[in-house]
Amino acid sequence: xxxxxxxxxxxxxxxxxxxxxxxxxxxxxxxxxxxxxxxxxxxxxxxxxxxxxxxxxxxxxxxxxxxxxxxxxxxxxxxxxxxxxxxxxxxxxxxxxxxxxxxxxxxxxxxxxxxxxxxxxxxxxxxxxxxxxxxxxx
Amino acid sequence: xxxxxxxxxxxxxxxxxxxxxxxxxxxxxxxxxxxxxxxxxxxxxxxxxxxxxxxxxxxxxxxxxxxxxxxxxxxxxxxxxxxxxxxxxxxxxxxxxxxxxxxxxxxxxxxxxxxxxxxxxxxxx
Numbered sequence: 001x002x003x004x005x006x007x008x009x010x011x012x013x014x015x016x017x018x019x020x021x022x023x024x025x026x027x028x029x030x031x032x033x034x035x036x037x038x039x040x041x042x043x044x045x046x047x048x049x050x051x052x053x054x055x056x057x058x059x060x061x062x063x064x065x066x067x068x069x070x071x072x073x074x075x076x077x078x079x080x081x082x083x084x085x086x087x088x089x090x091x092x093x094x095x096x097x098x099x100x101x102x103x104x105x106x107x108x109x110x111x112x113x114x115x116x117x118x119x120x121x122x123x124x125x126x127x128x129x130x131x132x133x134x135x136x137x138x
Numbered sequence: 139x140x141x142x143x144x145x146x147x148x149x150x151x152x153x154x155x156x157x158x159x160x161x162x163x164x165x166x167x168x169x170x171x172x173x174x175x176x177x178x179x180x181x182x183x184x185x186x187x188x189x190x191x192x193x194x195x196x197x198x199x200x201x202x203x204x205x206x207x208x209x210x211x212x213x214x215x216x217x218x219x220x221x222x223x224x225x226x227x228x229x230x231x232x233x234x235x236x237x238x239x240x241x242x243x244x245x246x247x248x249x250x251x252x253x254x255x256x257x258x259x260x261x262x263x
Contacts, residue, residue, distance in 0.1 A: 019233045037227040043168045044220030044249075046176055047213045051256050053179065054209055057200050058263040061193045071184045080180025087176055091169040101162075120169075128174035134199070135178060136191055 039090035042083040095120035157222050157246070164219025171212050206260040214253040221245040 024030035056067035070076060098120055099113030141149070182188040199205050225245040228234045234241060 021232055023233070024231060034227065034231050037223055037231065040220040040223040040227070043172060043216050044224075046172055046180075047216040047220075048252060049180075050175065050209065051213055051252070051259060054200060054263070055259055057193070057196045058259065064193050064196070068184070068190060071180065077181065077184055080176060080184075084173070084176050084181060087168070087173050090165075091173055094165050094169040098166075124170055124173075127170045131171065131174050132178060135175075136188065138195075138199075 036089065036093050039086040039093075042086040043090060046083055046087070091124065095124065157218075160215065160218035161222035164215035164217070165223075167212055168216045168219055172216065175212075200263055206263060210256050210260040213256045214249075217249040217252055218246075221249040 024034050053067060056063045071080075095117055099116040102116055104111040104116065178188065183190045200209075222245070225241055228241050229238065
C-alpha cells in the first residue's frame with residue numbers, strides 16, 4: 001500500500017491501484033496520445049535552438065556563419081527532420097482539437113467545428129507564408 | 139507559511155488555470171509559427187534548397203522591436219506549453235504523480251529561466 005501520497009482529496013486510499021509505467025503501449029490510440037503529448041519536447045528544444053540562433057545573429061557575422069555550419073552537419077539535419085515531423089504532428093492535432101475546446105456561437109447557432117478547424121489551417125498558411133517572406137525576401 | 143490542507147488544495151486549484159492558459163496560448167503559437175521557422179532554418183537552408191538570407195538582412199530584422207517581441211513571445215510561450223504538457227505526461231504516462239511538486243518545479247522552473255534568458259537576449263541586441 002502506498003501511503004505517502006498527498007493528492008488524495010477525492011481519492012480514498014484504498015482506491016490507489018498502481019498502473020504499470022508502460023500502460024499506454026498496448027493500444028494504438030494510447031501510443032498516439034503519448035506521442036502527441038511528447039511533441040512538446042521538440043517544441044521546447046526548438047525554442048532553445050531559436051534563441052541560440054538569435055544570439056548568433058546578435059553576436060556578429062562570424063558567430064552567424066559558425067552557427068549555419070553547425071546547422072549543416074548531418075546530425076543537425078537528422079534531428080531537425082525528426083523535430084519537424086513532431087511539430088507538424090503537433091500542429092495538425094492541435095488544429096483538429098480546437099473545435100472541441102472552442103465553442104463559438106452566432107446568435108443561437110453553434111459555429112460548426114469543421115469551420116473552426118478550417119480557419120486554423122488558413123491561418124497556418126497565412127502565418128507561414130508571411131514569416132517566410134519577411135525572413136527571406138523583405 | 140503553513141496553511142491547512144484544504145486551503146493548500148484551494149490555492150493549487152486557483153493557480154492551475156493560469157498554467158493551463160499559458161499552455162493553450164503556447165500550443166497555438168507553436169502550431170502556427172514553429173513549423174515554418176524549423177523547416178527553413180533546420181532543413182531547407184542547410185540542405186541548400188533555399189539560399190540563406192544575408193547576415194545584414196537578419197541583423198536588420200532582429201533590430202526591429204516588433205521582431206524581437208515576436209521572437210520572445212514565440213520562444214517563451216512554446217516553453218510554457220512544453221512545461222505544462224510534459225508535466226502531465228510524466229504524471230500520467232510514467233505514473234509519477236507522487237513526485238508532482240518536484241516535476242512541476244523542474245518544468246515551470248526551466249521554462250521561467252529560459253524565458254529570462256530570452257528576455258535578456260532580445261532586449262540586449
